[in-house]
Amino acid sequence: MTNRDIDYGKQLVASVAGLALAAGILKVKKVLDTPSRTYIPGENTVGAEYDAWTEEEILEYYWGEHIHLGYYRDEDLAKGAGTLLGHRVKDFIEAKEDFVDEMYAWSGVEANNGGTKPKKILDVGCGIGGATRRLASKCVGPDSQVTGITLSSKQAARATALAERQGIPNADFQVMDALAMTFEDDTFDMVWACESGEHMPDKKKYVDEMVRVLKPGGTLVIATWCQRHAPPELTAVEKSKLQFLYDEWAHPYFISIKDYCSLATDTGAMTRVEGDDWTKQTIVSWRHSIWAGVYDPIPVFSRPKIWYKTLRDIVCLERMRRAFGEGLMQYGMIRGVKKE
Numbered sequence: 001m002t003n004r005d006i007d008y009g010k011q012l013v014a015s016v017a018g019l020a021l022a023a024g025i026l027k028v029k030k031v032l033d034t035p036s037r038t039y040i041p042g043e044n045t046v047g048a049e050y051d052a053w054t055e056e057e058i059l060e061y062y063w064g065e066h067i068h069l070g071y072y073r074d075e076d077l078a079k080g081a082g083t084l085l086g087h088r089v090k091d092f093i094e095a096k097e098d099f100v101d102e103m104y105a106w107s108g109v110e111a112n113n114g115g116t117k118p119k120k121i122l123d124v125g126c127g128i129g130g131a132t133r134r135l136a137s138k139c140v141g142p143d144s145q146v147t148g149i150t151l152s153s154k155q156a157a158r159a160t161a162l163a164e165r166q167g168i169p170n171a172d173f174q175v176m177d178a179l180a181m182t183f184e185d186d187t188f189d190m191v192w193a194c195e196s197g198e199h200m201p202d203k204k205k206y207v208d209e210m211v212r213v214l215k216p217g218g219t220l221v222i223a224t225w226c227q228r229h230a231p232p233e234l235t236a237v238e239k240s241k242l243q244f245l246y247d248e249w250a251h252p253y254f255i256s257i258k259d260y261c262s263l264a265t266d267t268g269a270m271t272r273v274e275g276d277d278w279t280k281q282t283i284v285s286w287r288h289s290i291w292a293g294v295y296d297p298i299p300v301f302s303r304p305k306i307w308y309k310t311l312r313d314i315v316c317l318e319r320m321r322r323a324f325g326e327g328l329m330q331y332g333m334i335r336g337v338k339k340e
C-alpha cells in the first residue's frame with residue numbers, strides 16, 4: 001500500500017470515534033464510581049431510600065420479603081448454589097428464609113430461656129418484616145409477640161399489610177428510630193437485629209439501646225456487615241473501597257465484629273458475648289441476587305425509570321462481593337445474654 005492509497009478521511013473518522021468511545025467509557029466509569037446515595041446526618045436518608053425501594057417494588061420482587069443475605073450450607077455450595085449455572089440449586093428467597101432459621105438457632109435463645117420460646121421479641125430495623133413474620137409464625141409461634149421497627153413509613157405499612165394478608169396477628173410494626181426507642185427498659189426476651197447496624201450513625205447508642213430494652217436473661221443477636229478489624233491499619237486503597245461501600249447505600253460507616261463485641265461487653269450489662277464471621281455461608285448471595293435478574297429480567301426491562309438505579313445496584317453488589325471475598329468486609333454475627 002502506498003501513501004496515496006491511505007484514506008486519511010476514514011482514518012480520522014475512526015480515530016475520532018475511538019476517542020469518543022474511550023471518553024464515553026471513562027465518563028460512565030466515573031459516574032458509576034461516584035456514590036449517589038450518601039448518608040446525610042440529620043436527614044432521614046435511610047428512611048427515604050427504603051421508602052423509594054418499597055414503592056418501586058423491584059427489591060421485593062427479587063429479594064422477597066427479606067432485605068438481607070441468604071444462608072448457603074456447605075452442601076449447597078458444593079452443588080454450585082448461587083452461581084450463574086447453579087442459580088436454581090437453591091432458590092434465592094429460600095436462602096434468606098434459611099438465614100432467619102439459622103440466625104434464630106445460633107442466637108441460642110431457647111437454651112438461654114430455660115428451654116422455652118421467647119414471649120416478646122423486638123426486630124430492630126425490620127425492613128418489610130420478612131424475618132419478623134417468620135419469627136412470629138415459624139420460630140416462636142402464636143403465643144409470642146414480635147414487634148418490628150423501621151425508619152421507613154412505607155416499609156412499616158407494607159410489613160403490616162403482608163402480616164394481615166398472611167394471617168400473622170402476632171407480628172406488628174412501627175416507625176421508630178432504633179437510637180431513640182420509646183420502649184421501657186427490660187421489655188423484650190429477645191432483641192434481634194438483622195442488617196440494620198450498617199446504617200446506624202452511632203453504633204454505641206445502637207447497642208446500648210438494644211441492651212436497655214432487653215430483659216435480664218434475654219438474648220441479643222445481631223447480624224451485620226462489618227469491615228475487617230484494624231490494626232493492621234486500613235490502607236489508602238482499602239479506605240477508598242470502603243468509602244464507596246458506605247456512600248452508595250446510605251451507610252455512615254462500618255465497624256468490625258470485634259468492635260461490636262466490645263460495645264456489647266462495655267455496656268457492663270451483657271455476658272457470654274461472642275462473635276462469628278458468616279462470610280462463607282452468605283457471600284454467594286451477592287451474585288445470586290444478580291443472577292436472579294439475569295434469569296428473570298422482564299420486571300427490570302419493563303421499568304425504564306429504574307434502569308439507571310439497577311445498574312448502580314449491580315455495580316455495588318459486585319463491589320460488596322469483592323470486598324467480602326478479599327477479607328476487607330466480614331459478615332458479622334454477634335450474640336450475648338443480659339445479666340440477671
Ligand SMILES: C[S@@+](CC[C@H](N)C(=O)[O-])C[C@H]1O[C@@H](n2cnc3c(N)ncnc32)[C@H](O)[C@@H]1O
Binds near residue numbers: 129195196200
Ligand atoms: C437492610 S434492611 C434490613 C431489613 C430487615 N432486617 C430484613 O432482614 O429484611 C435495613 C433496615 O434497617 C432499618 N433502619 C436503619 N436505620 C434505622 C434506625 N435508626 N432505626 C430503625 N430502623 C433503622 C431500615 O429502615 C431498614 O428497614
